[in-house]
Amino acid sequence: MPRPKTHDENLRVRLLDRAGELLSAEGPAALSLRRLASECDTSTTAVYSLFGGKPGLVRELYLEAFQRFGDRLSAVPATDDPVEDLVQLGLAYRAGALSDPHLYAVLFNQVIPGFVPDPEAATQVRGTFAPLLAAASRGVAEGVLADQPPQEIALAAWANAHGLVSLELTAPTLLGSAGVEQMYETALRAHVNGWRRR
Amino acid sequence: MPRPKTHDENLRVRLLDRAGELLSAEGPAALSLRRLASECDTSTTAVYSLFGGKPGLVRELYLEAFQRFGDRLSAVPATDDPVEDLVQLGLAYRAGALSDPHLYAVLFNQVIPGFVPDPEAATQVRGTFAPLLAAASRGVAEGVLADQPPQEIALAAWANAHGLVSLELTAPTLLGSAGVEQMYETALRAHVNGWRRR
DNA sequence: GACATACAGTAACGCGGTTACCAAACCAGC
DNA sequence: GCTGGTTTGGTAACCGCGTTACTGTATGTC
Numbered sequence A, B: 001m002p003r004p005k006t007h008d009e010n011l012r013v014r015l016l017d018r019a020g021e022l023l024s025a026e027g028p029a030a031l032s033l034r035r036l037a038s039e040c041d042t043s044t045t046a047v048y049s050l051f052g053g054k055p056g057l058v059r060e061l062y063l064e065a066f067q068r069f070g071d072r073l074s075a076v077p078a079t080d081d082p083v084e085d086l087v088q089l090g091l092a093y094r095a096g097a098l099s100d101p102h103l104y105a106v107l108f109n110q111v112i113p114g115f116v117p118d119p120e121a122a123t124q125v126r127g128t129f130a131p132l133l134a135a136a137s138r139g140v141a142e143g144v145l146a147d148q149p150p151q152e153i154a155l156a157a158w159a160n161a162h163g164l165v166s167l168e169l170t171a172p173t174l175l176g177s178a179g180v181e182q183m184y185e186t187a188l189r190a191h192v193n194g195w196r197r198r
Numbered sequence C: 001g002a003c004a005t006a007c008a009g010t011a012a013c014g015c016g017g018t019t020a021c022c023a024a025a026c027c028a029g030c
Numbered sequence D: 001g002c003t004g005g006t007t008t009g010g011t012a013a014c015c016g017c018g019t020t021a022c023t024g025t026a027t028g029t030c
Helices: A009-026 A033-039 A044-051 A054-074 A082-099 A101-108 A119-141 A150-170 A180-194 B009-026 B033-039 B044-051 B054-074 B082-099 B101-108 B119-141 B150-170 B180-194
Strands: none
Touching: A009 A033, A009 A044, A009 A054, A009 A101, A033 A044, A044 A054, A054 A082, A054 A101, A054 A119, A082 A101, A082 A119, A082 A150, A082 A180, A101 A150, A119 A150, A150 A180, A150 B150, A150 B180, A180 B150, A180 B180, B009 B033, B009 B044, B009 B054, B009 B101, B033 B044, B044 B054, B054 B082, B054 B101, B054 B119, B082 B101, B082 B119, B082 B150, B082 B180, B101 B150, B119 B150, B150 B180
16 A cells, blocks of 8 residues: 555665764764765655664664674684783774774763663673673683682773773873873783782 | 943853853753853853853863862872872772763763864863872882883873773663772772782 | 555754844943 | 944844654555
């Protein structure tokens, strides 16, 4: 009975792809429904029928971004040196964040006004967290790391990496422009050393 | 010749005060020029003649907020134990951030669309940084901390505190709701221990 | 071929920052 | 003491935003 559907799965992925491009290339301010719809040769109505609104659209970007972030961390091989593994995870973390700063800001800085992560998103985040937790657990089990809850160690490692990356992205003038990479790794090693069993 | 000035210093501080209240109480979305002007019994023109626009207004909030943040850190007494001083500075850092999360987001999360800190603001930030740098310098000079540039150690300490606070504020579901305070202090001590001379 | 129905683009609403405009209020000079 | 000029600031418009109501369109059915 109806007219042919054009708000289909094909359009859905096109909108998501273009939205990601706009966000990554020009920042959160460039991601407007009118522009997005125009560039995808449709109308803003499509975003409402496919995602329920702008927050729904951003939610998809958010979940997908965390997924890819988790993939990057999962790709770091687990060796027989859990402490070194934590350092390598930290380096991968920085690489992931610097590869798309605007997207990283969506994940952690809440730069899109209407969007707040919902509880379901939290489980996705916990998945991203897993490789860190695994490394910390091995470190504690092997007696290399302090006898503390692995969750706390992993969370501390995450916070440390996040803090370093966050400062680098939002206050680049603070860090001496040269040797940030070396400094970052030094800071990572100092941090994990602090959790060593003494 | 002109009509009597009402866009004066008095109105300026009233606007700044109310803007800070709106931001702290209801978040960045509540800080609109129309509402601000209305609640101060003036028009949006006042913000333009006194601050040049919304970014100019936010810039003042930003500088003042960093000033107060620096005061909190400066209030931490320097003892003969620089490592413990760093821990206490970290605790003061968290207290300052939690006392006004929305303002903290303005400082580090760039939650206000049009506003980006300018170079002059960076010097203000460096001032906030001073007590941390001083403690790190004493630690290195006394041979308690590793023989590394104090700037790097202080920056690492800042990043660590910022990362912990940032996760606590933007991803509270991740941290077990109980015992965050204890965990925070443990993480601070682990971090500074990592920078101890070995 | 006409009707009913699902569908999607258009247009309007309210709100945002910003800017152009004009009324108001003063002083100087006649 | 009125008039002209000038500074000042409120009003209203502009443009863009997310969102919602509406209207036209394209189908299958009778």
